[in-house]
Amino acid sequence: xxxxxFFLLREGGLxxxxxxxxxxxxxLEKRVIQFDVEQFYYLSRACLVKDESLYDRFDRVxxxxxKGVEDLFGPDGAxxxxxxxxxxxxxxxxxxxxxxxxxxxxxxxxxxxLKKRLEEQQERHQGGSKWIGTGxxxxxxxxxxxxxxxxxxxxxxxxxxxxxVWDKREFRNLDDSLELGTRNLKVALRRLRRFARQGAADELxxxxxxxxxxxxxxxxxxKMVPERHNATKVLLFLDIGGSMDDHVRxxxxxxxxxxxxxxxxxxxxxxxxxxxGLWMDNLRRHSVRIPTMDVxxxxxxxxxxxxxxxxxxxxxxxxxxxxxxxxxxxxxxATWMKRLLDTYAKAIWLNPEPVQRWQYTxxxxxxSQLMQQRMYPLTVNGLEQGMRELS
Amino acid sequence: xSEQRFSGTDRYVATEDLTTAVNAAVTLGRPILIKGxxxxxxxxxxxxxxxxxxxxxxxxxxxxTTKAQQGLYEYDAVAxxxxxxxxxxxxxxxxxxxxxxxxxxxxxxxxxxxxxIDEIDKADIEFPNDLLRELDQMEFYVYETHQTVxxxxxxxxxxxxxxxxxxxxxxxxxxxxxxxxxxxxxxMLDIVEVHFPGLKKELLNEALNAFYELREVxxxxxxxxxxxxxxxxxxxxxxxxxxxVLSSDDRRKTLPPMHGALLKNEQDVHLFERLIFxxxxxxx
Numbered sequence: 001x002x003x004x005x006f007f008l009l010r011e012g013g014l015x016x017x018x019x020x021x022x023x024x025x026x027x028l029e030k031r032v033i034q035f036d037v038e039q040f041y042y043l044s045r046a047c048l049v050k051d052e053s054l055y056d057r058f059d060r061v062x063x064x065x066x067k068g069v070e071d072l073f074g075p076d077g078a079x080x081x082x083x084x085x086x087x088x089x090x091x092x093x094x095x096x097x098x099x100x101x102x103x104x105x106x107x108x109x110x111x112x113x114l115k116k117r118l119e120e121q122q123e124r125h126q127g128g129s130k131w132i133g134t135g136x137x138x139x140x141x142x143x144x145x146x147x148x149x150x151x152x153x154x155x156x157x158x159x160x161x162x163x164x165v166w167d168k169r170e171f172r173n174l175d176d177s178l179e180l181g182t183r184n185l186k187v188a189l190r191r192l193r194r195f196a197r198q199g200a201a202d203e204l205x206x207x208x209x210x211x212x213x214x215x216x217x218x219x220x221x222x223k224m225v226p227e228r229h230n231a232t233k234v235l236l237f238l239d240i241g242g243s244m245d246d247h248v249r250x251x252x253x254x255x256x257x258x259x260x261x262x263x264x265x266x267x268x269x270x271x272x273x274x275x276x277g278l279w280m281d282n283l284r285r286h287s288v289r290i291p292t293m294d295v296x297x298x299x300x301x302x303x304x305x306x307x308x309x310x311x312x313x314x315x316x317x318x319x320x321x322x323x324x325x326x327x328x329x330x331x332x333x334a335t336w337m338k339r340l341l342d343t344y345a346k347a348i349w350l351n352p353e354p355v356q357r358w359q360y361t362x363x364x365x366x367x368s369q370l371m372q373q374r375m376y377p378l379t380v381n382g383l384e385q386g387m388r389e390l391s
Numbered sequence: 392x393s394e395q396r397f398s399g400t401d402r403y404v405a406t407e408d409l410t411t412a413v414n415a416a417v418t419l420g421r422p423i424l425i426k427g428x429x430x431x432x433x434x435x436x437x438x439x440x441x442x443x444x445x446x447x448x449x450x451x452x453x454x455x456t457t458k459a460q461q462g463l464y465e466y467d468a469v470a471x472x473x474x475x476x477x478x479x480x481x482x483x484x485x486x487x488x489x490x491x492x493x494x495x496x497x498x499x500x501x502x503x504x505x506x507x508i509d510e511i512d513k514a515d516i517e518f519p520n521d522l523l524r525e526l527d528q529m530e531f532y533v534y535e536t537h538q539t540v541x542x543x544x545x546x547x548x549x550x551x552x553x554x555x556x557x558x559x560x561x562x563x564x565x566x567x568x569x570x571x572x573x574x575x576x577x578x579m580l581d582i583v584e585v586h587f588p589g590l591k592k593e594l595l596n597e598a599l600n601a602f603y604e605l606r607e608v609x610x611x612x613x614x615x616x617x618x619x620x621x622x623x624x625x626x627x628x629x630x631x632x633x634x635x636v637l638s639s640d641d642r643r644k645t646l647p648p649m650h651g652a653l654l655k656n657e658q659d660v661h662l663f664e665r666l667i668f669x670x671x672x673x674x675x
Contacts, residue, residue: 017564023419032411032418039411046412050563052426052570220472298612298658 005065012061016048236267239309272313273333304390305347311367337370348386352378403439404581412569420545426552427571430616437507437549447504451493453514459521462494503544512552519562597637615653623652
């Protein structure tokens with residue numbers, strides 16, 4: 001069973017190695033955990049997943065593989081004894097609530113409805129307002145908001161929760177990695193590492209030491225030089241949505257390649273052109289916006305700015321206030337672009353559109369002009385040129 | 392094989408997923424890598440494992456200039472050169488100039504120790520790679536004295552990272568991994584109870600509400616974390632602030648009292664003041 005789990009994990013894009021798999025088996029052999037599926041989940045996660053951004057992927061594979069298994073461990077299945085439920089509900093209800101149930105037609109009727117639902121329902125359910133499951137407003141299930149609801153599997157379970165931990169998928173938001181042949185891009189991005197000579201003096205400067213020791217009449221005089229270390233700081237702005245959807249894959253390759261290369265890497269999303277707001281999390285782009293002004297103030301001018309976008313839009317979106325397709329912008333995109341470029345002297349725009357098409361698209365021409373021709377195609381070659389410009 | 396199990400201590404609340412991972416690491420004597428938001432108790436974990444299992448604790452705090460070699464030993468060549476010029480007798484024995492690092496110290500302990508390697512991501516990218524063999528085999532070779540140092544007992548190695556750099560795969564494969572999530576309200580109540588037993592119920596409730604609401608404010612440079620909440624509560628208790636001051640109506644109009652413990656930089660305080668101003672304007 002575990003061997004197929006192992007291969008399913010690998011299919012699911014988790015690079016689980018044989019040694020990690022053997023470690024897990026060794027732990028199971030040593031009885032580190034009791035026979036508890038939740039502990040097994042925690043143990044295998046600690047063993048096999050080494051990055052919190054992959055937790056969500058692991059959760060999905062785990063859920064797919066072990067679906068149904070948890071029924072062996074607890075009373076989560078559909079055959080709940082009537083008395084057991086009754087006892088539990090009565091325990092959890094206040095006098096008023098009991099009176100409310102009486103008003104609804106009494107306990108018997110509630111139970112009847114529950115039974116009917118159980119028969120109709122074929123699979124596990126979450127959300128919604130009718131089926132038995134979790135997080136919904138139906139009277140049956142757990143973590144719901146119906147005052148006269150029946151908690152199934154919540155209060156009775158050892159861990160006080162009905163939703164399996166891996167089904168909650170709490171780490172969904174951390175999944176940002178996309179390892180898709182990022183090799184080429186990595187090579188190009190490495191050019192960006194600028195080896196600044198700064199930091200503590202801790203490398204022996206041999207010629208200087210010999211010189212000054214000789215001048216010192218043979219008494220030792222050590223000379224040190226600062227050691228090189230990586231100090232490149234990068235702001236990455238990614239265009240997302242609309243005409244960029246074709247290019248999102250290329251962008252994400254670049255993005256996942258970039259994350260390991262710099263001392264500081266901050267990324268923001270925008271749509272088509274820069275306006276007064278950016279966002280960091282595409283799922284919540286409409287609710288959580290970060291004012292561009294704040295970004296300008298927060299990150300000092302020694303950050304290097306890399307913008308990725310196809311720059312393909314209507315010219316109004318750049319030139320005129322209110323030109324944005326998504327909202328009413330008080331100031332034109334060009335104004336915001338100028339502010340950005342005034343702050344960050346080192347900036348480039350990477351464009352996934354083929355170079356041949358640039359001259360036929362007016363907006364590309366305009367942005368390229370705004371960037372003072374520092375627009376490069378999103379190819380390894382274009383990156384090389386861009387990195388040379390930045391360093 | 393150790394029979395002891397770690398299950399949190401009287402001043403540290405460990406969730407089930409954390410204890411499972413720690414116990415796996417203790418059983419097999421392999422390092423455990425801990426990540427999580429700043430202030431969620433990563434460093435404290437090592438101290439508490441040592442306390443809970445009654446083991447000695449050794450600490451190695453990594454800085455941007457730290458080299459892997461420094462954890463094993465350092466050969467003080469400069470001191471030896473100077474001694475040779477002064478004609479000191481010590482100069483004939485090279486081992487006088489070998490300074491033991493925290494890993495060597497840990498390998499020499501008579502009981503299984505806990506070794507904390509704190510903030511491994513601060514160091515150079517190559518740093519973890521240079522420790523692969525030492526973490527795997529728990530032994531290393533001293534070139535100057537031609538001796539091999541082998542661990543008497545495999546130490547429990549706790550490594551923390553703030554995610555500033557990615558760690559190499561080969562290194563990760565040798566560790567267990569755990570990501571400490573920001574605690575939910577329920578766990579937070581447990582944590583506060585451990586630190587301030589018998590705290591007034593309403594005060595705690597109001598304080599937690601204020602705290603989680605503050606964490607929700609978008610655009611904060613540094614979200615307040617568990618350790619900051621605990622500091623803040625300490626201040627509230629010391630000043631004997633009544634719970635009503637923290638109640639939600641007031642909070643929209645003013646900064647919470649003693650906000651300095653929660654908001655650690657000026658921009659965040661300004662941001663918050665601006666939000667209050669906007670709220671007031673909307674209310675009118």
